[in-house]
């Protein structure tokens with residue numbers, strides 16, 4: 001029996017953060033009729049069995065985006081309906097059909113997010129065997145889609161930037177916005193050809209839309225590095241992107257941990273706005 005278990009924290013009534021060994025978060029929200037799992041981790045260990053210890057309600061999977069560290073655990077949830085924005089479909093074909101991305105993730109992130117002797121080896125021992133098929137069918141989810149869990153509704157907001165199909169999910173009962181990698185403690189935007197600012201502009205527009213709805217939520221439940229952060233973080237990222245676009249803020253190239261690229265900071269916001277890795 002492995003000593004490594006997902007860490008489960010109840011962050012609000014019927015709402016749990018499931019931390020995949022401090023690498024990435026998934027969240028479970030239970031309503032009267034069914035439950036929603038928001039993201040699924042990399043698929044190290046079995047998140048499906050953790051979810052089944054918390055709820056026996058019918059389950060839907062809502063993906064904040066199509067990156068491998070958020071979709072990699074779907075193989076543990078056979079038979080569940082999976083919702084994702086179709087603009088992130090391209091990531092699925094890029095996912096290797098073996099454990100290589102999970103191994104890479106453990107070896108690069110593990111020592112930083114989970115420091116300590118032997119943890120890399122411990123996490124590697126939890127890789128799925130046989131290696132699961134990364135392809136899964138999904139139902140397209142879009143801006144304004146409402147997922148009624150019974151006495152509790154999650155509404156999708158399309159928030160492109162970190163990925164073209166990024167979605168946040170707004171929970172009307174807990175007033176939590178599940179923000180994935182759109183707003184957390186350190187956000188990545190991939191480097192653009194000739195360092196053009198089109199992606200920063202798109203992300204800025206997303207933040208403007210999110211902040212305009214800030215009367216609907218109090219906290220963000222984030223994809224990495226922590227669980228709940230104050231909604232004012234959205235405003236910090238909005239001000240930061242505004243400053244980068246109008247030239248009042250300039251960042252600099254840095255290499256930090258597994259991150260390389262041009263980064264700028266303001267308040268609670270850290271944005272790798274031309275990120276190489």
Ligand SMILES: [Zn+2]
Pocket residue numbers: 065067162181
């Ligand atoms: Zn991501």
